Every structure is written in C-alpha cells, then in structure tokens.
Amino acid sequence: MAICPQCPDQDDSLEEDTMKVYSPLTLEKLARQSLLREEALAISALKDLPNILFPVMFEEAFINGHTKVLTAMIPVWPYPYLSVGMKIRNLNLETLKAMLEGLDILIAQKVRSSRCKLREIIWRKRYHDVFGICTRSYEGLPGFMTQKQPMQNSPGCGVKKELKVTTQLELMEGRLDESATYLLQWAQQRKDSIHLCCRKLNIQGLTKPPVIEIFNFLHADCVQDLELFHLRTEDLALLNPYLRQMNNLLNLKLCHIIDIPSDSEMSQLPKFQCLKSISVTSVSFIRDNLKGFLRCLKKPLDSLNITDCILSQSDLDFLPYCLNIFELKLLSLAYINLSYFHLEPLRFFLERVGHSLECLELEACGIQDSQFNNLLPAISQCFHLRDVSFCDNDFSLLFLKELLHHTAQLSQLKSEAYPAPLECYERGVILSHRLENFCPELLDILRAKRKPKEVTFETTQCSKCGGYYIYDLGSQSCIFQL
Numbered sequence: 167m168a169i170c171p172q173c174p175d176q177d178d179s180l181e182e183d184t185m186k187v188y189s190p191l192t193l194e195k196l197a198r199q200s201l202l203r204e205e206a207l208a209i210s211a212l213k214d215l216p217n218i219l220f221p222v223m224f225e226e227a228f229i230n231g232h233t234k235v236l237t238a239m240i241p242v243w244p245y246p247y248l249s250v251g252m253k254i255r256n257l258n259l260e261t262l263k264a265m266l267e268g269l270d271i272l273i274a275q276k277v278r279s280s281r282c283k284l285r286e287i288i289w290r291k292r293y294h295d296v297f298g299i300c301t302r303s304y305e306g307l308p309g310f311m312t313q314k315q316p317m318q319n320s321p322g323c324g325v326k327k328e329l330k331v332t333t334q335l336e337l338m339e340g341r342l343d344e345s346a347t348y349l350l351q352w353a354q355q356r357k358d359s360i361h362l363c364c365r366k367l368n369i370q371g372l373t374k375p376p377v378i379e380i381f382n383f384l385h386a387d388c389v390q391d392l393e394l395f396h397l398r399t400e401d402l403a404l405l406n407p408y409l410r411q412m413n414n415l416l417n418l419k420l421c422h423i424i425d426i427p428s429d430s431e432m433s434q435l436p437k438f439q440c441l442k443s444i445s446v447t448s449v450s451f452i453r454d455n456l457k458g459f460l461r462c463l464k465k466p467l468d469s470l471n472i473t474d475c476i477l478s479q480s481d482l483d484f485l486p487y488c489l490n491i492f493e494l495k496l497l498s499l500a501y502i503n504l505s506y507f508h509l510e511p512l513r514f515f516l517e518r519v520g521h522s523l524e525c526l527e528l529e530a531c532g533i534q535d536s537q538f539n540n541l542l543p544a545i546s547q548c549f550h551l552r553d554v555s556f557c558d559n560d561f562s563l564l565f566l567k568e569l570l571h572h573t574a575q576l577s578q579l580k581s582e583a584y585p586a587p588l589e590c591y592e593r594g595v596i597l598s599h600r601l602e603n604f605c606p607e608l609l610d611i612l613r614a615k616r617k618p619k620e621v622t623f624e625t626t627q628c629s630k631c632g633g634y635y636i637y638d639l640g641s642q643s644c645i646f647q648l
C-alpha cells in the first residue's frame with residue numbers, strides 16, 4: 167500500500183478532448199444519399215446497382231433509417247453473407263424488423279431472383295474490424311471470395327436450413343433485449359426455413375424459466391463462446407445438461423461465480439470436446455480444485471487465464487500434472503496472491519510449455535525476488551514469448567536487473583511490462599523521480615541484446631486515488647496516470 171504525491175491536490179483536468187474527425191463527403195456518397203432521399207427511386211434502381219455498391223448502399227440506408235430500402239435489398243442481396251457489425255448506428259429493433267421482413271419476402275418467393283445469393287445474415291458481429299456492413303461470414307472468410315463456393319456449415323453447427331441468422335445473445339437476469347426477444351420469436355415461428363444460430367451466449371445472473379426456454383429453442387451445439395457472470399455454483403449445476411451439449415464450445419469465460427460446491431457438483435462439469443480458451447475471474451470453487459476443474463478439457467488448451475482467484479499451494483503443485491495444457495500460448499495468473507507459495511511447480515510447468523508459450527502474465531501476484539529467481543531459467547527458455555507482464559510484484563532493483571538480463575535473450579518479445587523496483591517507495595510514498603532515474607539503465611540491459619519495442623515500468627497504484635506512475639520506452643519519461 168502506497169500513496170502518491172499527486173493525491174493532496176489532484177488535477178481533474180486530465181480528461182481528454184475527444185476530437186471527432188469528419189471526412190469530406192465523396193461525390194459517390196452524395197449521389198447515394200440523394201438517391202436514398204427518394205426511397206421509391208432507390209428501390210427501383212436496385213436492379214441496376216452494381217454488386218460492389220450493395221454493401222455501401224445498405225450501410226447508408228441502415229444508418230439513415232431507410233427501412234423500406236433495407237427490406238427491398240434483402241431478396242436481391244448478391245453475396246452469401248450480410249454481416250451487421252456491433253458499432254453501426256441505428257442498430258435497433260426497427261432496422262432488424264426491416265431486414266427480417268426482407269427475409270420473409272425471400273422465404274415466400276417460389277422463384278428467387280437469380281441475383282440473390284444470400285444464405286446467412288449475421289446480426290451484431292462483435293469484431294474490431296467490423297464497424298458497418300460487410301459481406302464476410304462469422305468466421306471472417308472474405309465474402310467476395312466465398313460467393314462461388316457452396317455454403318459451408320461452420321464447424322459443428324450441423325443444422326442445415328434454407329437460411330441462417332447468426333447472432334449473439336445476452337441474457338441479463340433472465341431477460342433479453344427487445345431486438346433479441348423479437349428475433350427469437352420471429353425465428354421460432356419460421357423454424358422450418360430459418361436456423362437461428364447463436365455463436366456467442368452471455369448469461370448474467372440466472373433465472374431458471376427463461377434459460378430453459380432459450381435452450382429449448384436454440385441449439386447448444388451452435389455456441390462457440392460462452393460467458394457466465396454472477397452465478398452461484400448451483401446455477402452451474404442447472405446449466406450442466408446444456409453445457410454437456412455444447413460440443414463446439416471454443417471459449418469459456420466464468421466471472422464472479424460464488425459459493426463453494428461439493429466435489430460431486432464439480433465433477434459434473436462436462437468434458438468439452440474442443441475448448442481452446444478458459445478465462446476464470448473471481449471464481450471461488452477453483453481453490454483446492456484446479457486439477458478437477460481442468461478435467462473438463464479433452465483437447466489441448468491454447469489459453470488459460472485465471473485472474474483474481476484464490477489458489478492453494480496444492481493447486482500450483484498439480485499444475486505441471488494437469489492434462490491438455492502443455493500447448494498453451496497464453497498463461498495468466500494475474501491478481502492471484504502467490505507471495506507465500508513455492509514456485510517450483512510453476513517452473514516445471516513453464517519448462518513444459520516453453521515451446522508454445524507466447525504470453526505470460528504474472529501481474530499483481532506479490533512475488534518476491536527469491537521466489538521469482540526460481541522461474542528465471544525457465545522463462546529464458548520460452549523463446550516464443552511475445553508479451554510478458556510482471557507488474558506489481560515486489561522486486562528489488564538488483565533482482566529486476568537480473569530479470570532483464572534473462573528477458574533480454576527473448577528475441578520475439580513485443581510488449582514487456584515490469585514493476586518499478588522496491589527502491590521507488592519510501593515509507594509508503596511512491597518516489598517517481600527514482601523510477602525516472604533507474605529506467606534508462608534498466609532499458610540499456612535490454613538494448614545491449616536486442617531492440618526493445620514496448621517496454622514499461624509501473625509503480626503500484628496509489629491506495630488513495632488509484633493513480634500510478636509509468637515509465638515507458640516511447641516517451642522516456644515518468645508519467646502519472648489515473
């Protein structure tokens with residue numbers, strides 16, 4: 167616990183001005199907009215609209231709420247996929263209804279327009295690169311390449327229907343939002359021709375009837391990403407029959423799961439056929455049970471992230487003997503107090519995953535010099551490491567130098583975060599000028615062996631304001647951050 171010198175009179179003016187950059191309207195855009203002002207004209211012009219302009223035209227109609235144009239474009243959509251990104255403006259019930267009306271026209275048609283290639287609508291695709299409308303599938307295949315290929319069912323979602331609507335659903339305290347509720351009812355009424363495919367399911371707080379109702383209609387097989395928040399372990403037991411059907415689950419995230427279950431409840435967690443990533447935050451039943459928990463794996467895991475949980479020494483002792491975790495690319499044990507632990511098992515473990523590990527996060531673990539010293543030979547053999555984070559551990563300046571001599575050998579490192587050494591604190595106060603003085607010499611240790619890319623040295627957070635000091639390679643100075 168330390169406080170920072172900024173605390174007595176804090177500066178509130180740190181808020182960044184968010185500058186919005188407006189790009190000039192192109193002539194093409196102006197033409198589209200004037201066309202859309204006359205909806206009837208726009209609809210009649212669709213037959214002459216080149217395929218390549220469909221996505222931009224659709225996007226324009228979408229963000230300006232020209233719902234009639236949206237409906238008219240669906241039955242002549244010239245690509246297999248129509249993907250609507252999370253961040254597009256006007257993502258609401260009205261635009262959804264307009265698109266579904268278009269699908270209804272398509273379903274009712276005895277003979278389809280030869281132009282129409284539409285097989286799948288993806289509603290609310292949450293990827294960074296999808297801001298508006300695109301013609302890519304959920305799996306991110308480039309849409310322009312796939313239009314000549316037969317529709318491939320994505321792995322495991324074996325449901326074959328005429329048309330597919332892929333979405334992600336959030337069930338908050340038993341409730342879906344109005345768009346999701348509408349979509350679900352719409353799809354239920356057309357279940358002979360529409361497959362509603364839920365790739366990502368997020369359940370926060372469990373209310374039994376709505377969950378059962380949802381799983382009665384959705385195919386558990388479709389779910390690839392499952393996030394469970396704020397549940398009790400008995401809720402997990404209720405979900406277990408459905409979890410057991412999730413044969414295509416790739417990513418499982420558990421956050422804030424409370425209560426301590428009996429062993430029998432835990433052994434009920436099913437084996438997942440192809441799980442690639444587990445993320446566990448604030449989950450109490452992990453304690454003394456890591457081995458039992460990881461028994462759910464059937465294939466080698468890529469990513470194991472256990473954050474803000476309590477582990478026991480026996481959990482750590484088991485780690486090198488757990489099955490299916492020796493091809494890990496990411497290991498995070500952040501915010502887990504390891505200050506009283508023998509870390510030899512972690513060293514054995516790192517030796518075993520050294521051939522595959524790309525990201526190692528041991529942040530805020532309270533690890534001291536003598537403990538971490540055990541890990542150094544193993545870490546310096548993890549030649550594929552790209553990201554490491556060792557912030558918020560109790561390292562002396564001398565030891566930090568030793569650590570840097572080891573990480574200096576790791577040529578693939580792109581991002582490295584280290585703690586400010588203990589010498590940067592005195593009587594509970596953060597001394598940022600000392601950090602500023604130490605860092606050039608610390609960076610020189612890395613520079614002697616390779617060209618470092620992103621390197622930071624961070625102090626602990628101030629216990630009063632939560633601010634901290636960070637020295638980074640880019641700015642070469644010590645900056646206060648809140």
Ligand SMILES: [Zn+2]
Pocket residue numbers: 169170171172173628629630631632633
């Ligand atoms: Zn402070």
Ligand SMILES: [Zn+2]
Pocket residue numbers: 323324325361362363364385387388
């Ligand atoms: Zn599906």
